[in-house]
Amino acid sequence: MTDLGSAVLMKAWLSTKVVGSHAGLLPDGGGTLASGEWPPSRPVMGYNTWYQFRTSITESEVVRQAQLLVSSGLASAGYNCVNLDDGWMAAERAANGELTWDAAKFPQGIPWLADQIHALGLRFGIYTAIGTRTCQSLPGSWGHYAQDAETFASWGVDFVKVDDCGGLPAETTLETLTENFRQFGAYLRQYNPEVVYSQELPIQQIGKPSFLPAVRASAEFAHMWRVAHDEYPLTQANASPMILGHLAADLDLHSFAGPGHWNDLDMVAPGFPASGWTLADLHSQLSVWAMEASPLLISADIGALPPAALAALKNPHMIAIDQSGEQCSNVIMDAHIEALIKPDPKGGIAVLFVNLGPGTGTGSFSLSQFGITSARASAYNVWTGSTTTFNEVSVTLRVGQTMLVQIQEA
Ligand code: GLA
Secondary structure: EEEEOOOHHHHHHHHOOOOOOOOOOOOOOOOOOOOOOOOOOOEEEEEHHHHOOOOOOOHHHHHHHHHHHHOOOOOOOOOOOOEEEOOOEOOOOOOOOOOOOOOOOOOOHHHHHHHHHHHHOOOEEEEEEEEEEEOOOOOOOOOOHHHHHHHHHHHHOOOOEEOOOOOOOOOOOOHHHHHHHHHHHHHHHHHHHEEEEEEEEEHHHOOOOOOHHHHHHHHHHHHHOOOOOOOOOOOOOHHHHHHHHHHHHHHHHHHHHHEEEEEEHHHHHHOOOOOOOOOOHHHHHHHHHOOOOEEEEOOHHHHHHHHHHHHHHHHHHHHHHHHOHHHHOOEEOOOEEEEEEEEEOOEEEEEEEEEOOOOOEEEEHHHEEEEEEEOOEEEEEOOOEEEEOOOOOEHHHHHHEEEEEEEEEE
């Protein structure tokens, strides 16, 4: 039996070869800009301002992050959408009722910003709320759904995130709220048939019987919908519990996900590295998000990402698993070690091992439990680049630790 989690055992037992994780699969920096289909049938990839800037966002910073997305090679790797989150609006609507920008933060205006982003070969996204106010008490879209949809389309907006915040009439029920989100989406598509509609209808329903109906409805009319809370507090101590908590929240929702509609676990690399997260935390988050086919929206200063974090975000194996077209729907377990399994687009299966126990633990599995009929199989570790062959699987992980591998019959 080979312990996939122990390099020592692996070496003693079988030959191990190291494969460069980026070997010739994608251009590394510069090169052709991400073009890709729009709206994408696969989970959206890109950048979001929220965890980096909160409301202290300016047009020059957004342009800078967009340029960094290109120069870092992230755009070539698929991160092609730049999203402005909360904090861009003026404190009040314009005299004609239109939503407008904070001129101190965006002196040249949102249409100008959209042009800058488009000129870089990228898509441009914006944020609003379903109620009268956003989560930061700025003007929301209540009473203006059609008008705002038209405004966004006229500005060249490709992606709209609608939050579940702000004052709503006291008689609001889940049914009327769902109808509001559905209606807003219809207006957004009416004025821009190619828009990506991202929303947060389910988030206030987490833990209530209304959660599943909110997810079910969202899957009918949105491209992506949040199924887990914000990632606060952003500390190293919270990273693993948050990542695994988000996984648990999403695991049973796979039937709602598929091409053109995805469960959204929230942004990746939130505030990294200032948040104190380790590289292992980032690997773990990306592994979970990829198995769950969640959108990958980076919310960190791209210019401050250490090379290893940049490489992790660009890892073509992780990206291929995320973009495979399905969320994981098969889970097996042994001794607190959970194994999540889904088909791997390059053949074989992608497997994420997770230790859910209170201490270091070992899980043992036969190949047949993974649907493998050959006597031996090989596993490629997405983060270390090492390949191991084995005839039974034994995985040892620390508390909260994860391991993402691609397994093929040998
Ligand atoms: C909510 C959302 C976040 C972010 C903030 C902005 O908390 O869940 O993703 O958009 O609002 O205020």
